[in-house]
Structures are given as C-alpha cells and as structure tokens.
Amino acid sequence: MKKSVWTIMICVVFLISACQAPPKKEMTEESHEVAAPNRAPITTSFINESGQKIGSIEVRASPVNGLDLHVKAKGLPPGPHGFHIHETGVCEAPDFETAGAHFNPTYREHGFDNPKGHHAGDMPNLEVGADGQIDVVVNVPNVTLKGGPNQLIDQNGRSFIIHAEADDYLSNPSGNSGKRIACGAITKEMVK
Incomplete structure (x- = not known):
C-alpha cells in the first residue's frame, strides 16, 4: 500500500510541474526585434546642405520584416532620388561626408540589380513630388534595430542620406546617385 501511495504522489507532482507555464525568457538583443514593433x-x-531642418525620419521595427522608415521632407528637387543608410550617425553639412560609406556589413556590391549585391543600406529611390515634398514609408527588410550583423543601432549609429540624383541600382559605390543633399542621423543615445 505504501508503495502505491508514493507512486501516486510522484505522479501528481510530475503532472503539476508539467502543467505549469514555462519560465519567461530574458529579453536578449536577438529577441528584441520580436517586441520592437510595439515600442x-x-x-x-x-x-x-545649409544645415536647415527640412523634415524627419521615423524608424520602427516592421511588424512584417526589417524596419519601416517614415520619411517626410520638403524643399527637395522634384523627381527620383537615391536613398541609402550610411555607416556612421553623423551629419555635418554641407557634404555629409561624415556619414561615411553605405552601410554594408556583409561586404557586398551596390545595387538591387547587381548580381553580387546589394548593400544592407540600399533602399528604393524616393520620388519627390512637384511641390518638393515627400511623405512615404519605406521598408528595409534586411536591417534590424538591434541584434545581428545588420543592426541599425551600434556605437557608431547610422545616417539616412538623400542624394541629388536617382540610384541606378547597379553602379558601385552608390548607383551614380550624385551628391548628398539631405541627412538624418540615428545614434545609440536615441534608443532607450
């Protein structure tokens, strides 16, 4: 009789522990992206180029893939413009060379049409209206806010550059998109 009581008690303890919810996992940099769309x-x-504020860029983790960038600006030349993420979060006018090269952590060539490409920071051309304004959301599927080699936020930060001309999606290093005419920087201090 004692043996069967002990067997029943062991089975009850086992069932209770098996039915409990699994322990909550600590949020790591890799798991950050799962929660990020709600932040x-x-x-x-x-x-x-004169250092005047002409608009804003809002960055958030996409609920689907990568990042969604809400770009709003005015006072730009109408037509298509190359738009890229650059490797350093510093925007010093007039030429924005402080933003560095394109964000390219996987060392690929430039351009969506390049068979060897493309950079993580390559994005579709922006189409500025006849009134010199743009208000659009751009998805960047291969970049994360934090975690992994394609993270936007690290010790250097990143910059978003609008170029004078359209990106041809092929030529190195920047698709023949011309000079840098607008810049917006993201730094690690901006992420709480």
Missing part, C-alpha cells in the same frame, strides 16, 4: 519609434530630423 515607440525613433525619430530624427533631416537637414539640408
């Missing part, structure tokens, strides 16, 4: 967006200003 507040990171917003920074676009400045032009």
Whole structure:
C-alpha cells in the first residue's frame, strides 16, 4: 500500500510541474526585434546642405520584416532620388561626408540589380513630388534595430542620406546617385 501511495504522489507532482507555464525568457538583443514593433519609434530630423531642418525620419521595427522608415521632407528637387543608410550617425553639412560609406556589413556590391549585391543600406529611390515634398514609408527588410550583423543601432549609429540624383541600382559605390543633399542621423543615445 505504501508503495502505491508514493507512486501516486510522484505522479501528481510530475503532472503539476508539467502543467505549469514555462519560465519567461530574458529579453536578449536577438529577441528584441520580436517586441520592437510595439515600442515607440525613433525619430530624427533631416537637414539640408545649409544645415536647415527640412523634415524627419521615423524608424520602427516592421511588424512584417526589417524596419519601416517614415520619411517626410520638403524643399527637395522634384523627381527620383537615391536613398541609402550610411555607416556612421553623423551629419555635418554641407557634404555629409561624415556619414561615411553605405552601410554594408556583409561586404557586398551596390545595387538591387547587381548580381553580387546589394548593400544592407540600399533602399528604393524616393520620388519627390512637384511641390518638393515627400511623405512615404519605406521598408528595409534586411536591417534590424538591434541584434545581428545588420543592426541599425551600434556605437557608431547610422545616417539616412538623400542624394541629388536617382540610384541606378547597379553602379558601385552608390548607383551614380550624385551628391548628398539631405541627412538624418540615428545614434545609440536615441534608443532607450
């Protein structure tokens, strides 16, 4: 009789422990992206070659894939413009060379049409209206806010550059998109 009581008690303890919810996992940099769509967006200003504020860019993790960038700007030349993520979060007018090269952590060539490409920071051309304004959301599927080699936020930060001309989606290093005419920087201090 004692043996069967002990067997029943062991079975009850086993069943109770098996039915309990699994322990909650600590949030790591890799798991950050799962929760990120619910967080507040990171917003920074676009400045032009004169250092004047001409708009903003709002960055948030996409609920589907990568990042969604809400770009709003005015005072730009109408037509298509190359738009890229650059490797350093510093925007010093007038030429924005402080933003560095394209964000390219996997060392690929430039351009969506390049068979060897493309950079993580390559994005579709922006189409500025006849009134010099743009208000559009751009998805960047291969970049994360934090975690992994394609993370936007690290010790260097990143910059978003609008170029004077359209990106041809092929030529190295920047698709013949011309000079840098607007810049918006994201730094690690902006992420809480």
